[in-house]
Amino acid sequence: MRRIIIFFGLLLGCLPAFAAPDGAKLYSRNCAGCHGEKGDGGIGIPLSLPSFHAQVDDDYLKQTLLRGRPGRVMPSFSYLSDAEVDAIVRHMRTWYKGKVPVFPFTPIKGNAKRGEQLFEKHCAGCHGPTGQGGHGTGVTFSRPRDFPIMAPALHNPGYLSSAKDAMIKATLVKGREGTPMVAASKRGLKDKDINDIVAHLRSFEKKPLPSSAKLIETSEAVIAIESPYDLKTTIENVKKAVSSNNFVFIREQPLNAGLVAEGSEDPKQHIVYFCNFSLLNQALATDPRVGLFLPCRITVVEQGGKVTMMAANPKRLSRIFNNSELNEMCDQVTKMYIAVMEEAAL
């Protein structure tokens, strides 16, 4: 009897491991940062909007979670299990009491050429002439937002592989109440026109990706340049070089400052912090998450008689934000870092 009790006790202890994933917790941990705890904000359509739920099927939500939107902030959550993705979708559906649609995979036939003309006239104003989408991250950084939502990128492999033709058509037919997307009938569009627009959107799959769906290809995680000077001279050279490269010197500190008692820091590892405030302001307005790698810094290290200047490579880091609008800026900052280091090593 005692053995049976112990067995069932152990079994009960194991139950959480087999329990269904907690969708609310997973949503809060993975999605609420951008989309809001109740799905009321963020990039693209607010997730709690009834008109959104009425026009997307579960498969679209799952595929969007798994594939993300390359270059458009929304990352791929492919590391989540199927059960976890399902749990997030179920949680999102708790915000909607209506009937969830199911769309067939059947392609819609239309005249893509004619659809292109209609798209330019009726859709490009918000979604961009090439379907590249609107600007921004959805995270406002408490700055004025001149558009209630960021128009989704339609020419994006994440969207095109998640949305079925029938879903796209339903969105065009009904519009999205609560967003600037109006029903096609209000624009005087007929069924044939809508089919042609869907055919045009589908034709994006055969066209080169727009810049909004591209990220900088992976490059080295660290920029490192050896200095011909001693540690002290190199630090002074870096400070001078930051000023001549449009940065403001902020401060210099040992790497382990704050971790050990003052006066006992490692004198051979120094960080030089600097900033270009105009560029910083521009970067934070584009994507406030980039602050993670602020302020700009070059670390000067002496090891084994060699002095090296090192910095995290912004070009490599830009990838983690999945925001193509950062590509150019990160490329520029990488070039500026190299220019500072090269000047300091002259």
Added chain:
Amino acid sequence: MKLVHGFALALALWFNSASADELLMIRSSQNFEDAMTTLQATIAEHGYKVTRVQRVDVGLEAKGYKTDRYRIVFYGKPGEIEALAAKYPKLIPYLPLSVAIFAEEGNTLLTTARPALLKQFYPEPELKPIFDRWEKDLVEIMDGVREAK
């Protein structure tokens, strides 16, 4: 033909999509001051020391730019940072660890690079357990801030 096209698209996606396991971003329902206090306390509870708080907003405002509160919290474990920096100098640009914390209306957003990113950069097997521990601690720290009311 459609299958080939679908496969090509899947490949393109595979290579272009940034994975969410490189960046962690959470929303705290606490206001900025409370979330900042919770963050620093939670970091300390996990055995780390806050080395500095960079006041990005103060710097921006001093230069005439309008901004809400925006800070970077640097933290690390005494002894560990120095030991790693000595043995793996290429890790130095990513040390100490940091969390960006900024206000968005009544909420506070926190964002940080996940140590999974460092695993990609530094594949040395002896670093893996350290990055795994950081990952576990970081998720707990961020959960602590997210769940605080």
